[in-house]
Amino acid sequence: DNAGAAPSAPSPWTLRKPPTKDKVIVQFRAAGNAPLMRQKKFKITASEKFQTVIEFLRKQLKFKPTDPLFLYINQAFSPAPDEIVRNLYQCFEIKGQLDIQYATTPAWG
Amino acid sequence: MADDREIERQIWEGKVPIVFNLAQSEVTGDEPPEPYYLLAPRCSYLPLVTTKVKKHFQSTGTDTEDEMWFDYAGQALKWHYPIGVLFDFYGSPSQLPWSVTVHFQGFPEDEVLRCPDKETVETHMIATIKEADYLKNGSTKKLLAMLKKDQKQLWMGLKTFKFDQFWSVNKRLTQRDETDPFKNVPFRIYVPDQPVLQEPFPPFRQDGSEYTLGDLLATVLPELFPAERVSPFLVAFNAAAAEARAAEGGAPEDVPVAPPSSLGKQVELPQIVLHGISPAFETPLLWLGEHCCYPDNFLHICILPSELTA
Numbered sequence: 188d189n190a191g192a193a194p195s196a197p198s199p200w201t202l203r204k205p206p207t208k209d210k211v212i213v214q215f216r217a218a219g220n221a222p223l224m225r226q227k228k229f230k231i232t233a234s235e236k237f238q239t240v241i242e243f244l245r246k247q248l249k250f251k252p253t254d255p256l257f258l259y260i261n262q263a264f265s266p267a268p269d270e271i272v273r274n275l276y277q278c279f280e281i282k283g284q285l286d287i288q289y290a291t292t293p294a295w296g
Numbered sequence: 297m298a299d300d301r302e303i304e305r306q307i308w309e310g311k312v313p314i315v316f317n318l319a320q321s322e323v324t325g326d327e328p329p330e331p332y333y334l335l336a337p338r339c340s341y342l343p344l345v346t347t348k349v350k351k352h353f354q355s356t357g358t359d360t361e362d363e364m365w366f367d368y369a370g371q372a373l374k375w376h377y378p379i380g381v382l383f384d385f386y387g388s389p390s391q392l393p394w395s396v397t398v399h400f401q402g403f404p405e406d407e408v409l410r411c412p413d414k415e416t417v418e419t420h421m422i423a424t425i426k427e428a429d430y431l432k433n434g435s436t437k438k439l440l441a442m443l444k445k446d447q448k449q450l451w452m453g454l455k456t457f458k459f460d461q462f463w464s465v466n467k468r469l470t471q472r473d474e475t476d477p478f479k480n481v482p483f484r485i486y487v488p489d490q491p492v493l494q495e496p497f498p499p500f501r502q503d504g505s506e507y508t509l510g511d512l513l514a515t516v517l518p519e520l521f522p523a524e525r526v527s528p529f530l531v532a533f534n535a536a537a538a539e540a541r542a543a544e545g546g547a548p549e550d551v552p553v554a555p556p557s558s559l560g561k562q563v564e565l566p567q568i569v570l571h572g573i574s575p576a577f578e579t580p581l582l583w584l585g586e587h588c589c590y591p592d593n594f595l596h597i598c599i600l601p602s603e604l605t606a
Contacts, residue, residue: 234491263436264426267376268409274494278431278480 208233211276211285215244218259218290222248228284233273237266244289259288259295301463303587307571308459310338312383313393316349316366318358322401329356333393337457338380338571339591341421342366342373343411344455353398360400365408367397372407376420378590384569384598385486418451421592425450428482428593429469431496438469454591462591469593470586481507481585483595485516493517499582501529509584510577513568520566520599526577564602570595 210230217223224247231240241258250256259265260279276285288294316332323329332352336345350364366373368386373396377385387394403410411417422439429436439447446465453462472478478499485493493516499506510526523530568574570588589595 261430263430265423266427267420267424269374269376271491271494274492277495 208273208276211272211280212283213240213272213285213287215247216286216288218262218288218294219292221256221290224248231272233271233276235272236268237270237272237275238268240272240287241268244287248289255291257290257293259290261286262288262295264295300583300587304463305459307588308337308339308463310380310571311335312338312379312387314396315393316346316352316396316398318353318356319367319397319399319401322358322399324357324359329353329358336379338378338383340379340454340457341377341417342375342379342382343414343417344457345379349398353400358400362400362403363410363412365399365403367399368394372404374408375411375417376409378592378596380571380590381486381596381598384572385600389572414455418455421451421454422447424592424594425469428589431480431482432469432478432593433476434479442468450591466591466593470589472582472586478582478585481512481581481595482589482593483512483585483597485597485599487517487520487599488601497581499580499585506580506582508577509568509575509579509581512581513577517599525565566602567600569598569600 209232211233212228213231214228215224216227229243231243237258241256244258245252245254245256248256257265260275261281266275272285279285312335314334314336316334318329320328329352332349334345334349336342346364346366350360354360365375368382371386373382373386383394409416409420426436426439429439432438442465446468449461449465453459453465480496481499483494483497487493495516497507497512497515501507508527508529510521511529513521514523514527514530521527523534570584575584575588584595
C-alpha cells in the first residue's frame with residue numbers, strides 16, 4: 188500500500204508499515220475430492236493464529252478431529268498452525284484476499 | 297565468495313550447551329534422575345537431537361507416558377523453532393549450560409505442536425522452506441524445480457547434520473540470481489510479548505542499492521529502532537519525500553515520516569541477536585538472507601531488552 192508516497196520520492200516503496208487490518212478476507216477452495224463449501228469467503232480476525240482458520244474450516248465442513256484435512260496457501264505451502272493470519276495476509280495476499288486450498292490428501296506437500 | 301561460505305559453515309557449527317533435568321513434579325523415586333548434558337547444534341531442532349535424552353530418562357524409570365516436551369523457566373519451548381532461536385530468545389549466554397526442563401506429562405497443546413516422529417520435523421522444514429521460497433520468488437519454483445532426491449538431501453543433511461550435504465543443495469535456494477533477483481528477504485522477528493513479525497521486505501532500493509538491517513528494523517519496529525539511530529537511508533528518504541511534497545505545495549504533515557522517536561539518544565537500543573551475535577545496522581539485508589538464514593531459509597532475528605544482554 189503506497190497510498191501516502193510523495194510522487195517524486197526517491198523510491199516507490201514508502202518504507203512505511205502497511206495499515207494493519209483487524210480482519211482479513213480468506214477464500215477457501217476445495218482441491219481434489221474435498222467437499223465443496225456453499226460460502227467460500229470469510230472474514231477472519233487478523234491477530235488469530237492459522238490454527239483458528241483450520242478449526243473454522245473443520246467446523247464448516249463438519250469434519251471430525253480425526254478426518255484428514257490439509258490446508259495450503261497459494262497452492263504452494265502449508266503454514267504452521269501458530270503462524271499469525273496477519274503475517275500470512277501481508278506476505279501472501281492476492282488481490283486483497285488470502286487464498287487457501289484444502290484437500291483430504293496431501294496436495295502440494 | 298569463499299570467505300562467505302566459511303560464514304555459513306561457522307553458523308552451522310554453532311552449538312548450545314544444554315543440561316536437561318526432569319521436571320520436579322515428575323520425579324517418581326526418592327532422588328531425581330541424573331541430568332543429561334548435550335551440545336545441541338543451533339541450526340537443528342529439539343526432536344532431532346533429543347532421542348538420547350528420552351532414552352536416558354526412560355532408563356531411570358521415569359514414567360514416559362506422553363510425548364516428551366521441554367520448558368525453560370516455565371516457558372514451553374516450541375520444537376519447530378530452531379534451537380538457536382529458542383536459546384537466543386529465552387536463554388542467556390551468561391548462564392551456561394542452558395538449563396532446560398524435560399516433561400513427559402501435561403503436554404501443552406495450546407503452545408506446542410505435536411511431534412510424534414521425525415517425519416513431522418521433515419514436513420515442517422520443507423513447508424517452511426517453501427514459504428521462504430514463495431517470499432523470495434513469488435512462487436515455489438526453485439524448490440519445485442528441484443529433484444525429489446535433492447529435497448530429500450536437504451532433509452537428510454539437516455537430520456544427520458552434515459554441512460556439505462545440506463548446503464550443496466541449499467545454496468541453490470539461497471544464492472541470488474542476477475537476472476531474477478529476489479522479491480523479498482524472508483525474515484521472522486521475535487520481540488518479547490508480541491506476536492512474531494513477518495512481512496514482505498525487498499532487498500533492493502529503487503536505485504539498485506541494498507536495504508540494510510537498520511532500514512528493516514526502522515520500518516517494522518519504528519518505536520524500538522528510530523530511523524535517526526539506525527537508518528540514514530530512511531532519514532534521507534523521508535527528508536527528500538518531505539521536500540518533494542513541499543515543492544508541490546503539499547502540507548509537510550501529509551508526508552509519511554517515521555514516527556518521532558520515543559527513545560532519547562541516551563537510551564540504549566534493544567539488542568538484536570542472530571545466531572548469538574549482534575549484526576551491525578548497516579549490514580545489507582540480502583547478504584544476511586543469503587548467508588545467515590537458518591536451514592529453513594528464514595532469517596530469525598531476536599530483539600531483546602538491552603539490560604538483559606548488556
